Amino acid sequence: MKFFIDTANLKMIQEAQDLGILDGVTTNPSLMAKEGISGEKNIIDHYKKICEIVDGDVSAEVISTNFEGMIEEGEALAELHSNIVVKVPIIKDGIKAIKYFSDKGIKTNCTLIFSAGQALLAAKAGATYVSPFIGRLDDVSTDGMDLIAQIRGIYDNYLFETEILAASVRHPIHIIQCAEIGADVMTGPLSAITALLNHPLTDIGLAKFLSDFKKVNG
Numbered sequence: 001m002k003f004f005i006d007t008a009n010l011k012m013i014q015e016a017q018d019l020g021i022l023d024g025v026t027t028n029p030s031l032m033a034k035e036g037i038s039g040e041k042n043i044i045d046h047y048k049k050i051c052e053i054v055d056g057d058v059s060a061e062v063i064s065t066n067f068e069g070m071i072e073e074g075e076a077l078a079e080l081h082s083n084i085v086v087k088v089p090i091i092k093d094g095i096k097a098i099k100y101f102s103d104k105g106i107k108t109n110c111t112l113i114f115s116a117g118q119a120l121l122a123a124k125a126g127a128t129y130v131s132p133f134i135g136r137l138d139d140v141s142t143d144g145m146d147l148i149a150q151i152r153g154i155y156d157n158y159l160f161e162t163e164i165l166a167a168s169v170r171h172p173i174h175i176i177q178c179a180e181i182g183a184d185v186m187t188g189p190l191s192a193i194t195a196l197l198n199h200p201l202t203d204i205g206l207a208k209f210l211s212d213f214k215k216v217n218g
Contacts (some may be wrong), residue, residue: 001179002056004187006167008035008046012190013053019193024056026109026131026167026187028087029063044080051081059109059129061087062097070097078106085109085128090118095125102126109165116150123155123162129185134178135168144168145177152182172196 002023005016008031016022027050032038037046047060058081062073070093074086078101085107088094098108102125109129110122114137122130132151134144144166151164166178169188172195178186 001183002163002185003193004057004059004165004185005190005193006031006169006187007189008032008037008050010046010049010053013050016190016193017053021193022054022056023185024058024083024085024187025050025054026059026087026165028059028061028111047077047080047084051083054083056083057085057107057128058083059085059087059111061111065089065091065093067093067096067100070094071100074101074106074108075104087111087131088127090122095121098122098125098127102128111167113151113167114147116147116154119151119162119164120154123158123160127162129163129165131165131167131187133168134166134174135170137168138170144174145181148178148181148183172198 003021004024004026005013006026008027013025032043037043050058060077062070064070064073077084077086086101087109088097089112090110098110101108107128109131110127111131113119113130113132119130132147137144148166163184165185165187166183167187169175169186169192171192175186
């Protein structure tokens, strides 16, 4: 499973990259705003900085909600760097835009997926990734993992090449569950990724090893 980090924070992206396990980045206007980044030029420059850190795909979201606007924005984003994946919402004009980009060889991430039907349409249009938001489904008392399993089954039935990018990952259990079901990618905060390192028996074992070493070696 690929590991993406969901942030616009360059320090966190670099930290994840330094771990040696980072495959890509997802970001959006909300995450940009959280880092105090506004204005078209500043946002464009920030995407470029992210692409300089990361070797893999970097999702950059369009703001327009009509076909023509999505195409104009998406083509401009794709020209920034070969790592850029154009992030498009699952709306009617979004599906049309994904088909257009797919035919042009531009990678896409169809976002705000909350149903298997939406994921099926995105795959039919040729999306590179679909992003089901599992954490947000959990927030409304729906098991996001059921959606991941549904999409996995549909894509396997028809050999769709679209990758399932589990989004809105909140904690390490989400990551493990996505891996068990067969999500191709997960994107979440650095805290969820590094939490996979933690286990109390590891801490106890390491403390004992170091204590025993000190007793023997002084």
